Amino acid sequence: MTAQPGSPRILSPDAGSDPAPAKLNESSARSMLAVRQIRLTDFRNYRQLRLDCGLEPVVLVGGNGTGKTNLLEALSFLAPGRGLRRARLDDVCRRQVRGASGGEEPAATAWAVAATLDTPEGRLVIGTGLEPGRNEGSLPRRVVRIDGKPASSQTALGLHVAAVWLTPQLDRLFLDGAGERRRFLDRLVTALHPEHAGDVAAYENALRQRARLLGEGNRDPHWFTALEDTMARHGVALAAARADTVHRLDAAARLGIGPFPRAALAMAGEIDGWIAAMAAIDAEDRLRAELAANRLRDAEAGTTSCGPHRSDLAVRHLDLDLPAAEGSTGQQKAVLVSIALAHARLVALSRGRPPLLLLDEIAAHLDAERRVALFDEIVALGAQSWMTGTDAELFAPLGGRAQILCVADGSIVAV
Ligand SMILES: Nc1ncnc2c1ncn2[C@@H]1O[C@H](COP(=O)(O)OP(=O)(O)OP(=O)(O)O)[C@@H](O)[C@H]1O
């Protein structure tokens, strides 16, 4: 089989067949979440790809710009949300490319990711992507199908798939603004509380609408009351889910994992204080009242002064006894990996399956001892982790415990 530029080589030659049966024994397969086959259509630099895989961790090795992160991004769309790049959906469509013959292949206007997964509920086919508008003039839209049936919202994905990713951009998580940390945390929360993604979306939508009304000088109390009620209900639900996750994650991360540091986590924010001090229903009333009282002030300031969008995740490196942001680059990365591993353990215990771990350029900044410990922990967790790197040598300690795949210009072959 030869790979054509722009025409990706398909790993498995038996197109159309089902993914292979699990190699690990049945009991381990039952408690796993594993992608057994992934198919991409017009997804970034992949015109078409079909990749069959086993239950073991997957390592994607290849040069810069070959499509490693793109494949992780495709996998990230199997969980609720906008994927690991938070890209606009139409940016994900394969761009116009010059074919081998010199001719132009037109840009795509839609894309699709379909995956066959082993889950504790059995084998499942998930499809998602951007579909062209149904009628002339209607806009393309994101669709989700589970076992061929359309799902009404992305929350349905969260019932089956939890995915957590670490990317090079997250190396700055503790130095960046609180918004990045909230987004990272919300992914961890969604893995434990699948409805969380829906609460966040509903809250943010109402928050934006209220801000727009304020900006337009609208003072109609009915509009505000309705929007602030939505913000109070979803805002308190999402803050309570964050509080629960952070509480459990703090207990797990304080233990540390091998050479990875012990870490302490806490929510910091006004609403987080209410959640700790009063019943949810009272916290809702409090938020409703604060929002109503602050309309004028918010209109003048051009911000919304109260709510879970103001909260932050505070992380401390316990071995250094310092805020995580004050550690070195490598120490910050080690804290991040500590949190991700503690979270994977927590999700495995609580939902009977660890999340899919998408670890982009994971070996960067980790010393040899930590790399070995990370690989051992991933294997012990039974997590199907997808790792990328430009240097295969760094993954040598995995030995035969992982599937090593070589990525080259939108094609993937097993090593
Ligand atoms: N919408 C798109 N259509 C076609 N190609 C795209 C699109 N978006 C990104 N690409 C290209 O896909 C290629 C692979 O990108 P990707 O980020 O996956 O590389 P990578 O293998 O992770 O590289 P690195 O090691 O540098 O991180 C890049 O050349 C990029 O320009």
Ligand SMILES: [Mg+2]
């Ligand atoms: Mg990359």
